[in-house]
Amino acid sequence: MTEILDRDPGFGIYVHWPFCAAKCPYCDFNSHVRHQPVDQVRFGAAFARELATMRQRTGPREVTSIFLGGGTPSLMDPQTVGGILDAIAAEWTVPQNVEITLEANPSSVEADRFRGYRMAGVNRVSLGVQALNDKDLRFLGRLHDVSEALHAIELARANFPRLSFDLIYARPGQTVEDWSRELERAISYAADHLSLYQLTIEQGTPFFALRAAGKLSVPGAEQAAQLYEATQAVTAAQGLPAYEISNHAKSGAESRHNLIYWRYGEYVGVGPGAHGRFIENGQRIVTFTERVPETWLDLVERKGQGVTGGETLSRVEEADEFLLMGLRLVEGINLVRFEKLAGRPLEPRRIAVLREEGLIEPVGNSGLRATPAGMVVLDAVVADLAR
Amino acid sequence: MTKTPLSRIRNFSIVAHIDHGKSTLADRLIQMTGSLEHREMKEQILDAMDIERERGITIKANTVRLEYDARDGQHYVLNLIDTPGHVDFAYEVSRSLAACEGSLLVVDASQGVEAQTLANVYQALDNDHEIVPVLNKVDLPAAEPERVKQQIEDVIGLDASNALMISAKTGLGVEDVLEAIVHRLPPPREGEAGDPLKALLVDSWYDAYLGVIVLVRVIDGVLKKGQTVRMLGTGAKYQVDRVGVITPKMVMVESLGPGEIGFITASIKEVADTRVGDTITEEKRQTTRPLPGFKPAQPVVFCGLFPVDADDFDDLRAAVGKLRLNDASFSYEMESSAALGFGFRCGFLGLLHLEIIQERLSREFDLDLIATAPSVVYRMNLINGEQIELHNPADMPDVMKIASIEEPWIRATILTPDEHLGAILKLCQDRRGIQADLSYAGSRAMLVYDLPLNEVVFDFYDRLKSISRGYASFDYQLTDYREGDLVKMSILVNAEPVDALSMLVHRSQADKRGRVMCEKLKDLIPQHLFKIPIQAAIGGKVIARETISALRKDVTAKCYGGDVTRKRKLLEKQKEGKKRMRQFGKVEIPQEAFIQALKMSD
Numbered sequence: 001m002t003e004i005l006d007r008d009p010g011f012g013i014y015v016h017w018p019f020c021a022a023k024c025p026y027c028d029f030n031s032h033v034r035h036q037p038v039d040q041v042r043f044g045a046a047f048a049r050e051l052a053t054m055r056q057r058t059g060p061r062e063v064t065s066i067f068l069g070g071g072t073p074s075l076m077d078p079q080t081v082g083g084i085l086d087a088i089a090a091e092w093t094v095p096q097n098v099e100i101t102l103e104a105n106p107s108s109v110e111a112d113r114f115r116g117y118r119m120a121g122v123n124r125v126s127l128g129v130q131a132l133n134d135k136d137l138r139f140l141g142r143l144h145d146v147s148e149a150l151h152a153i154e155l156a157r158a159n160f161p162r163l164s165f166d167l168i169y170a171r172p173g174q175t176v177e178d179w180s181r182e183l184e185r186a187i188s189y190a191a192d193h194l195s196l197y198q199l200t201i202e203q204g205t206p207f208f209a210l211r212a213a214g215k216l217s218v219p220g221a222e223q224a225a226q227l228y229e230a231t232q233a234v235t236a237a238q239g240l241p242a243y244e245i246s247n248h249a250k251s252g253a254e255s256r257h258n259l260i261y262w263r264y265g266e267y268v269g270v271g272p273g274a275h276g277r278f279i280e281n282g283q284r285i286v287t288f289t290e291r292v293p294e295t296w297l298d299l300v301e302r303k304g305q306g307v308t309g310g311e312t313l314s315r316v317e318e319a320d321e322f323l324l325m326g327l328r329l330v331e332g333i334n335l336v337r338f339e340k341l342a343g344r345p346l347e348p349r350r351i352a353v354l355r356e357e358g359l360i361e362p363v364g365n366s367g368l369r370a371t372p373a374g375m376v377v378l379d380a381v382v383a384d385l386a387r
Numbered sequence: 388m389t390k391t392p393l394s395r396i397r398n399f400s401i402v403a404h405i406d407h408g409k410s411t412l413a414d415r416l417i418q419m420t421g422s423l424e425h426r427e428m429k430e431q432i433l434d435a436m437d438i439e440r441e442r443g444i445t446i447k448a449n450t451v452r453l454e455y456d457a458r459d460g461q462h463y464v465l466n467l468i469d470t471p472g473h474v475d476f477a478y479e480v481s482r483s484l485a486a487c488e489g490s491l492l493v494v495d496a497s498q499g500v501e502a503q504t505l506a507n508v509y510q511a512l513d514n515d516h517e518i519v520p521v522l523n524k525v526d527l528p529a530a531e532p533e534r535v536k537q538q539i540e541d542v543i544g545l546d547a548s549n550a551l552m553i554s555a556k557t558g559l560g561v562e563d564v565l566e567a568i569v570h571r572l573p574p575p576r577e578g579e580a581g582d583p584l585k586a587l588l589v590d591s592w593y594d595a596y597l598g599v600i601v602l603v604r605v606i607d608g609v610l611k612k613g614q615t616v617r618m619l620g621t622g623a624k625y626q627v628d629r630v631g632v633i634t635p636k637m638v639m640v641e642s643l644g645p646g647e648i649g650f651i652t653a654s655i656k657e658v659a660d661t662r663v664g665d666t667i668t669e670e671k672r673q674t675t676r677p678l679p680g681f682k683p684a685q686p687v688v689f690c691g692l693f694p695v696d697a698d699d700f701d702d703l704r705a706a707v708g709k710l711r712l713n714d715a716s717f718s719y720e721m722e723s724s725a726a727l728g729f730g731f732r733c734g735f736l737g738l739l740h741l742e743i744i745q746e747r748l749s750r751e752f753d754l755d756l757i758a759t760a761p762s763v764v765y766r767m768n769l770i771n772g773e774q775i776e777l778h779n780p781a782d783m784p785d786v787m788k789i790a791s792i793e794e795p796w797i798r799a800t801i802l803t804p805d806e807h808l809g810a811i812l813k814l815c816q817d818r819r820g821i822q823a824d825l826s827y828a829g830s831r832a833m834l835v836y837d838l839p840l841n842e843v844v845f846d847f848y849d850r851l852k853s854i855s856r857g858y859a860s861f862d863y864q865l866t867d868y869r870e871g872d873l874v875k876m877s878i879l880v881n882a883e884p885v886d887a888l889s890m891l892v893h894r895s896q897a898d899k900r901g902r903v904m905c906e907k908l909k910d911l912i913p914q915h916l917f918k919i920p921i922q923a924a925i926g927g928k929v930i931a932r933e934t935i936s937a938l939r940k941d942v943t944a945k946c947y948g949g950d951v952t953r954k955r956k957l958l959e960k961q962k963e964g965k966k967r968m969r970q971f972g973k974v975e976i977p978q979e980a981f982i983q984a985l986k987m988s989d
Binding site: 012353378381383 | 939946952966
């Protein structure tokens, strides 16, 4: 029934490599810097064990996509990556057309490694470029400069069928003109996918402390909105329109893995601090694993998995998550699926008010999406719809 | 009847400003006459409620019977009636004073005479009291007894040459106070034990075990157990169950005779059935002349009290009911507001009374409340000749039907160090005050102003305290109703009127009040997905306007598989927050906005 109502959101495998060469001051991801070499063989074996344990819970499935994220997965040896991909293929059905993405940092890129990843099966690379000027790269704590970034892009294009890279904008003092120019230049290097994130000051990061101390000021709401709108205009004009709040692609080049998240599909998460959501015994389960790499490793070696928590989502929780994720997509959500999850329709009065304000609009008979104006204030729109 | 002859009974009260040491002196008198064992002493015995002890105010009248062996070798019975000191309870004070023949005027030897002292001492003089001035805290380095004595003579016009110098805290001179009570205050006037009973109802309160306890002063006749009595004011008839005196323990006696003060219980269900100032007489032989000065309690200030959480309404109903059991001067009726849901419109004797009730509701009953802005009682003279009283601005009749509106005025007395005089004069002028008198006693100025009460309920006291850095003291009494150019100011949020925020204001103040309210609301109502005009209006005319701009940007940049739980938790919090908001058309106004907007400050 679900398949008829909505396209199958897919089934993905997320693998978290938790190590970085250095911690960036804006990053609140689960990443760790180690001064001794990481025992990749041991970690590789642990990934394989945790994957096998997960397989017992999900049962046999066909994998839509695999995503190696981090941390800095490009610090993994190609053999480690190959081992993980082999383990996945041993547990589930992995079709020929599967999407396999690896996140890479321009500073840790070498031609040999890229060739190795490609040989292992990786067919898409996502590069953390972040900026195309050296001053801002230093501000963002990146270990590469612009010329290294461009070199990495070139190498990636030569080695992988698909390539995306990330940029961070709304940096302190950044004007709409600066950013538009930088973005246009970025698009000239881009393949068919770009992730463009507004700089967000997350709690617990060095930037957070700096801002609290009054030493860092980021653009206010008006400036941030103008930067966002400029981003939409430039990318649309250059043929890379947004398909999600911060993701832009040519038609058909969207990240299939990330679409699983936003279309509220199922995914298994392995590695330290990874999250998963899949259907078990007819109910949607949340899993998350131990965040500290060594502790996770120990858990997996002793018990076969590093999962430290999990819960079954209630209807309301599932419906909330579905709205939260789905409305980020330009394609919007299927209201029939919402009703099935929530056990009730969205409140017509709320929909009416938001439509009147031009923030949401219907799609076909049973779809709903945020308008471009709605996207800029999506969190508030979702909060309005969700209760 | 106790066997003490009238010549050895003294009934007295203590008149003092807050913090000048009334309760400490009372404690000391109780201690020195051995009325309580040392282990039974705790501070401020007569202030029974926590709120009284903490704030250093007396809300309910209380009494204690002291047994004193004087230096002349005679045994005396000294009845101390502790009176509420605040203007809100002026009527109760006058009745307590009516039960006594003399007063101690306690003045802090460094602070000097304050406005509240004045009002109460005049009341005591009105009741023909003999007054003994007592300078307290003379042991403190800042004490200036000579200056303060001079001030008592200048400001009050009382001979202070033989004022007592004491320290209630250390006990210095307290023995002399007892002697002065015996020798300088008169005994009760001769009453006739054989005459029909005539007793003054001084106060009453509710006791969980004994029911309503009535404090009485017998004038003529004898009040005894088993007697059937009648209250002349209410007409109610009761049989007396118990007669007793308070030492401060309750001690039962057979009867109370002329001049004596004590209590009775008579199976009275509610305090509301007893009226302070009423005359109690015998059912069989009724006195023909009731005591003068009786009047029923009149609420002066009204405000709406609403539960923050609508589910607490039943608890609020139970709580106001319980408070009313013990406080007949507090009145309430159910009210419903589009903004605040169901609550009660409550009437109070004044601002302090309002504050006390609010505090007791939240403290003793653990209720979260929103109080609307206090409003006075307006008289509406309608075109058809009818006169109605308006307790709630939301109930204001159509302007077309109103011929004129009258508002209550007060006469305020303010005492202040002269360096703050300029600022205080300006405050009174700004509040439509009319100066009646200005005089000096040393470096202190005494200012008498006629002011509309509605300007005073609007944060006047807070402003006065702040501009005088706490040094000015203030007291007032209601004088009359005067016609005023009053208008109803409505507040519209996104073109929807918000009933809880409407108020009656003088036309000359409307622009300023409207502007302040709109500015406040602009900060208090969160941004929405659309812009929200906030307007203050009189009739159809907008007098002030602010606009809350629409939310410009609010979207999480990054949201992937691992972020879902965190984002969902945030969303749940937001939803929880929205539950605590009230919906006005499309706009959601947080409870907090009402609480802040209605705070009486500008």
